[in-house]
Amino acid sequence: MISKEEIFGYTPDPKYNKAVAYFSMEFAIDQALKIYSGGLGFLAGSHLRSAYELKQNTVGIGMLWKYGYYDQFRDMNADMKPMYVEKQYAFLQDTGIMFTVPVHDSPVHVKAYLLKPETFGSAPLFLLTTNLNENDEASRSITYRLYDSNEATRIAQSIILGIGGAMLLDILGLERDIYHMNEGHSLPLNFYLYSKFQNLDEVKKRVVFTTHTPEAAGNESHRYDLLKEMSFFYHLQSHEVKHILGMEGDYLNYTVAALKFAHKANGVSKMHAEVARDMWKDNKGICDIIAITNAQNKTYWKDEKLEIALAGNSDAAIAARKKEMKKDLFKVVADQCGKIFDENVLTIVWARRFAGYKRADLMMRDWDRFIKMIFNSKHPVQVIWAGKPYPEDFGAIEQFNQIIRRAKPLANCAVLTGYELGLSALVKKGSDVWLNNPSMYREASGTSGMTAAFNGSINLSLPDGWVPEFAVDQVNSFVIQPATQGLWNDETNHIEANNLMDALENVVLPMYYEDEKKWHAIIRKAATDIVPEFDSGRMVDEYYGKMYN
Numbered sequence: 001m002i003s004k005e006e007i008f009g010y011t012p013d014p015k016y017n018k019a020v021a022y023f024s025m026e027f028a029i030d031q032a033l034k035i036y037s038g039g040l041g042f043l044a045g046s047h048l049r050s051a052y053e054l055k056q057n058t059v060g061i062g063m064l065w066k067y068g069y070y071d072q073f074r075d076m077n078a079d080m081k082p083m084y085v086e087k088q089y090a091f092l093q094d095t096g097i098m099f100t101v102p103v104h105d106s107p108v109h110v111k112a113y114l115l116k117p118e119t120f121g122s123a124p125l126f127l128l129t130t131n132l133n134e135n136d137e138a139s140r141s142i143t144y145r146l147y148d149s150n151e152a153t154r155i156a157q158s159i160i161l162g163i164g165g166a167m168l169l170d171i172l173g174l175e176r177d178i179y180h181m182n183e184g185h186s187l188p189l190n191f192y193l194y195s196k197f198q199n200l201d202e203v204k205k206r207v208v209f210t211t212h213t214p215e216a217a218g219n220e221s222h223r224y225d226l227l228k229e230m231s232f233f234y235h236l237q238s239h240e241v242k243h244i245l246g247m248e249g250d251y252l253n254y255t256v257a258a259l260k261f262a263h264k265a266n267g268v269s270k271m272h273a274e275v276a277r278d279m280w281k282d283n284k285g286i287c288d289i290i291a292i293t294n295a296q297n298k299t300y301w302k303d304e305k306l307e308i309a310l311a312g313n314s315d316a317a318i319a320a321r322k323k324e325m326k327k328d329l330f331k332v333v334a335d336q337c338g339k340i341f342d343e344n345v346l347t348i349v350w351a352r353r354f355a356g357y358k359r360a361d362l363m364m365r366d367w368d369r370f371i372k373m374i375f376n377s378k379h380p381v382q383v384i385w386a387g388k389p390y391p392e393d394f395g396a397i398e399q400f401n402q403i404i405r406r407a408k409p410l411a412n413c414a415v416l417t418g419y420e421l422g423l424s425a426l427v428k429k430g431s432d433v434w435l436n437n438p439s440m441y442r443e444a445s446g447t448s449g450m451t452a453a454f455n456g457s458i459n460l461s462l463p464d465g466w467v468p469e470f471a472v473d474q475v476n477s478f479v480i481q482p483a484t485q486g487l488w489n490d491e492t493n494h495i496e497a498n499n500l501m502d503a504l505e506n507v508v509l510p511m512y513y514e515d516e517k518k519w520h521a522i523i524r525k526a527a528t529d530i531v532p533e534f535d536s537g538r539m540v541d542e543y544y545g546k547m548y549n
Contacts, residue, residue: 002095002114004174007124009117012057018548020058021176022047022123023165023186025157026069026146027062030120031422034068034087035127037146038353038388040212042424043268043447044182046297050536051123053299056544059174060125061165061186063157064092064113069146070391072417078408079401080417082391084145091119092127097171098134101164102231103156108142109134110164121299128164149392155222155230158254162188163234178548181209181262184220184254190261191234191241200244200261204287208547209262211255211289214275214444219255227252246285259286264547266292268445269466275441290546293466294445295539298531301451303429310456310527315520322432322456329430332423333384337414345412346512347382348504349431349457351419354389354396357442361403363435365497373501374410379509383407386416386427424448429455433478433508436461437500439492440482453530456523460508462496470534474518476526478508 026041027033029048036045044060051058067084075081092113100107109132115125130142141148142156166189169176179189193203213219224238233241242248245260259265259280265287267273273291280286303325309317323343330341341347350360363383364370373381385403389396400415407413416423428434434452436443436459443465450466453459459477461467471477480503483495511519532538 002097002172007059007114007116007172007174009124010052010055013055016054016056016058016544018057018178018544019174019176020056020178020180020548021061021165021169021174022051022058022180022182023061023161023189024182025063025161025185027060027125028421029115029122029125031420032091033089033115033120034420035062035065035146037069037390039445039447040183042296042421043294045122045421046295046300046447046536047182047540048122048125049120049297049300050540052117052121053297054537054540056123056540058123058540059169059176060123061161061168062125062127063143063146063161064089064127064129064131065146066129066131066144069388072388072419074417079404080389080397089113091115095126097168098132099164099167099171101160101167102234103139103142103159104229105231106139108139108156108160110160110168112168126165126168128160128168130160147390151222151226152230155227155232158185159188159230159232162186162190163192165189166192177206179207180543180547181207181258183210183212184258187254187258187261188232188234190257191232191236194244195235203261204263207262209258209265209287210268210292211258211265211276212268212444213255214272214279214442216279219253221251221253223250224252225250256280256283256286259283259289262287265289266547268292268294270469271441271465272444275444292539292542292546293469293534294447295534295536296447296450296454297536298454301425301428302454303456306429306456310524313524315517318456318520318523319516325429325455326432329384329426332416332426333414336416339411339414341382341412341414342380345380345382346432346509347384347430348433348435348460349384349386349427350435350437351384351386351416351424351427352436352446352448354387354400355393356395356399357439359437359439359493360385360387361399362437362493362497362500364403364406365493366501369501373505373509374412376509379513380412381504381509382412382414384414384416384427384431386419386423388419424451428452428457431457432512433458433460436464436467437480437496438462438464439489440464440485447534450530450534453526453534456527458519458522458526460500460503466534470529474507474522476522476529478503
């Protein structure tokens, strides 16, 4: 059996000695470990990196996805094409532990691998796989694809993560004081814990929950009868679950159930915590929802040379390093798109998960105005888009491809594929402006702008998610004026698209080309303001102080 010393490789700081298991469906630890899709994984990866830096007594529980999320390529017309390629990871340690988890009342074999802390500088992470010869094909496929579109497979993934992860900790003899659910995917772990303690209060004092989704419809739910059939409730019957949690109806909402199992929960920004409290307030027996704003690990994301330039307070050194970082990004633009970008030209980047509410094409809404800006010789501009839509979200894929087609004839516009940690770092370091224009109140937190600010890229953003806690217009960021609440979506989109273009044409572009001193003052102020408040060291310390203790 693998020892506790072998798992951690370090002695936890007494300040963080309370033992925590952090459950997440995805972790973005390193480019080489492709088990993540987007922001949730980026957050979980930074959490484990900062937990390691602070020597917290935390272990991660995740899944070893055979094909990852998906690999993003282009078809023969240069449109986006998802592909599934088997991954191999020689750096993971086979723990030798295999056990069975009931799924559909049948035993599914599960094997555990360990990502040791010294490999990438993270708290230890156990990864579970069902891709084993001992399983039939249906059971093996549970850990093939992150967020599989098949409902039964998705439910089975939650069972393996939640029940399988809790069982593994018991097999290891790794007693945990706290089980932290990062989003509701690992909900079944609560039914496993209930079977152990036979008491809701005993479960509650051990469980905390982080909710990420600010819309009721976006929170996962499934029929009780299907969940029971799938063994989601471990040894409980549907009527027992309803009685224990005081729930009714035909569908179990993961978030509501998690809020009833946990002794405390958190939203991922101050704004989101308010939205979440209002969203779930009519459900009796839910726990308090506080705010712990998401953050990112600066040690991982920062550029060392830019850090030295910022510390030296030298505009010339900052400008020189930014140009070098832009050149690195522009090599990828040339390679993928056959376009040569100029490091002396203002470069705007929109890059994140492609979802309709994030409005990747908002700049293009008034096409004539967009084209006029693109061909403005006085204040030239370059624009880059990147990101991954969910492979079954055909609306988002079409939006992605529509941007590709519209950008194709424009020599100063590019759409990049393969948006993972490596490309994410390049576009943050190589951008001058980091554009964020979601529909208001739909971005629970968002963290990409934090890592952009680490790297001398100025946020141009609507005041949603984490942004109101940071942004001061023309001091450390550029803030897009939101439309008045209560308007029709089309009217809101029209107003906010105009406000975005007004900000670019009247403030951002003129400042970049005509007031370099002010531009660099904003870069320096952003770099000062972003740390420590939006470094994940603050976040993981806050979890111990406000959630675990």
